Amino acid sequence: MGGKGAAAMDGSSCGLYVHVPFCVRKCLYCDFYSLPTGTEKLAGRIGSGTPEQRTFLDALELELKRLPNDFQPSTIFVGGGTPTELCDDDFSRLLAIIRSSVDTAQITxxxxxxxxxxxxQSKAEMMRDAGVNRVSLGVQSFDKATLEFLNRIHTPEEAEAGYELLRSAGFNNINLDLIFGVPGSDLETHIEDVRKIIDLNPEHCACYCLTFEEGTPLYDLKERGFVRELSGDQCADQYHAIRQMLMEAGYRHYEISNFSRKDRECRHNLLYWSGGRYIGCGPAAHTHWKGTRSANVRNLDSYCKAVLKGKEAKEFTETLSPEEHARETLVMSLRRIDGVAFEDFIQQTDFDYLDLAEEAIERLTWEGLLDQSCGRLRLTEKALFISDTVFSQLI
Ligand code: SF4
Structure with a gap:
């Protein structure tokens, strides 16, 4: 783990997540909670947000004001949805209410x-001036047909222009998201995408295989026979080719789907991958705080009504037993390529991972899917693309 990553996992760090539940329109594959606003190509609109968006910001402001007194995050992640879907006035307010809810001097x-x-440009400058020091740009692909198939709202040219705009605004920590395993694409499509990314040279790249989640239009199309999923082997080939290219270009593969330049790992996400503490605000946002996990309701209206009445907007709250928490921490920690150190795990959870799952760990090691060496447990290269199968045996 790089120096900054290690700092994010020292046990004292915690993070704030803010969920902005609006998108211009829904991408074909998306199962995140967000509402389509239909504001096509009105990105620069000023002062014309919807009443729902203003009510959301009123509720969010209250929820942020009610954060626990002893919660001081070192990282903030504003996601969604599409935070930049908000009009200039609302986007500026969003950043201001987040700023006023934390001690910004502590934010790394x-x-x-x-x-x-x-x-x-105005939104890039607003972010920079508010203290945002890392931007994650949802590029997904530089292939026009792939973007159209996914129902993304942007062209390859706009993706590149967005990246350049961030650079000229002074951002020196940019992530680009990439999707592979898209029906109709082949290995060459994704190799071209990675070439383009290497050419642009962002500090971080997150690469995800397209998944067919129930309830999405993509899933329906598959069920009705209009779209065929790529085979597991095809997706695995694409994953390993992308991984190889990024590593050869000097990116460190530090988490199953994430690659970064030295010391540019996403510190906020490292909290998730180390069983760390975080509080989520906004509809559908998740929290892990003081041994309790919870999620806000996945409904904007219910969220706003509850928060504005001074109530909590939780859909569920659960307290994991120490053993359940330890198992969950084990699986999350194994997402990191460095895996988990035997001693650190005991210190963090009071459990020895061999006591938790000795039989499964030994079997998976024998099958060449886990590696136990130098006092650490980690996924092998062979297991990276089938990690969910490995994790299901450890939970
Ligand atoms: S932009 Fe992101 S959150 Fe919005 S619909 Fe597309 S994938 Fe979902």
Missing amino acids: EWTCEANPGTLT
Whole structure:
């Protein structure tokens, strides 16, 4: 783990997540909670947000004001949804209410997600001036047909222009998201995408395989026979080719789907991958705080009504037993390529991972899917693309 990553996992760090539940329109594959606003190509609109968006900001402001007194995050992640879908006035207010809810001097990393179709120079400057020091740009692909198939709102040219805009605004910590395993694409499509990314030279790249989640239009199309999923082997080939290219270009593969330049790992996400503490605000946002996990309701209206009445907007709250928490920490920690150190795990959870799952760990090691060496447990290269199968045997 790089120096900054290690700092994010020292047990004292915690993070704030803010969920902005609006998108211009829904991408074909998306199962995140967000509402389509239909504000196509009105990215620069000023002062014309919807009443729902203003009510959301009123509720969010109250929820942020009610954060526990002993919660002082070192990282902030503003995601969604599409934060940059908000109009200039609302976007500026969003950043201001987040700023006023934390001690900004303690913030080491503040990420905001941006969509190339709604990012403008004024929004890039607002982020920079508010203290956002990392932007995650949802590029997904530089292939026109792939973007159209996915129902993304932007073109490859807009994706590149969005990246350049962030650079000229002074951002020196940018993530680009990439999707592979897209029906109709082949290995060459994704190799071209990675070439383009290497050419642009962002500090971080997150690469995800397209998934067919029930309830999405993509899932329906598959069920009705209009779209065929790529085979597991095809997706695995694409994953390993992308991984190889990024590593050869000097990126460190530090988490199953994430690659970064030295010391540019996403510190906020490292909290998730180390069983760390975080509080989520906004509809559908998740929290892990003082041994309790909870999620806000996945409904904007219910969220706003509850928060504005001074109530909590929780859909569920659960307290994990120490053993359940330890198992969950084990699986999350194994997402990191460095895996987990035997001693650190005991210190963090009071459990020895061999006591938790000795039989499964030994079997998976024998199958060449886990590696136990130098006092650490980690996934092998062979297991990276089938990690969910490995994790299901450890939970
Ligand atoms: S922009 Fe992101 S959150 Fe919005 S619909 Fe597309 S994938 Fe979902």
